[in-house]
Amino acid sequence: MTFTTIDVRGIVAPFAAIGKIFEHPRTVCYPAQTKTIAPDYRGFHTNDLSACIGCANCQDVCMNDAIDMITIAEERNARNKSGCIPRIDYGRCCWCNLCVDVCPPDSLALGQECIHAAPQSDDFLFFPKDAS
């Protein structure tokens, strides 16, 4: 004599999803709605160009080689003798914050902007927004 077992739980469980229809949605209708970003969130960098001294400490410490020092046409402040400022490759950055920790004048920071969509990988290479 053989017994067949019926997976009652497997049959009933999908119907539990019906109850979710009456729950408050956990997602937002972006871009019409946005979520509040946590104050200490690590988003894209900002750089106070009136304070950045072009020392390249940030480039040296970056373990992911995500920072290139780029010569800018105009020196942004008298203390920036190298005439270079950092550019970030967000295809490499892991938002570890080390570059921010070693910045002598505290010009570099991680901001709250975190959304960027682009079809080309080169579009993920950009200068931090000027925070001066």
Ligand code: SF4
């Ligand atoms: S946050 Fe970390 S990975 Fe990103 S650029 Fe700075 S040091 Fe490099």
Ligand code: SF4
């Ligand atoms: S951002 Fe800070 S660490 Fe990087 S070059 Fe400027 S002053 Fe130096």
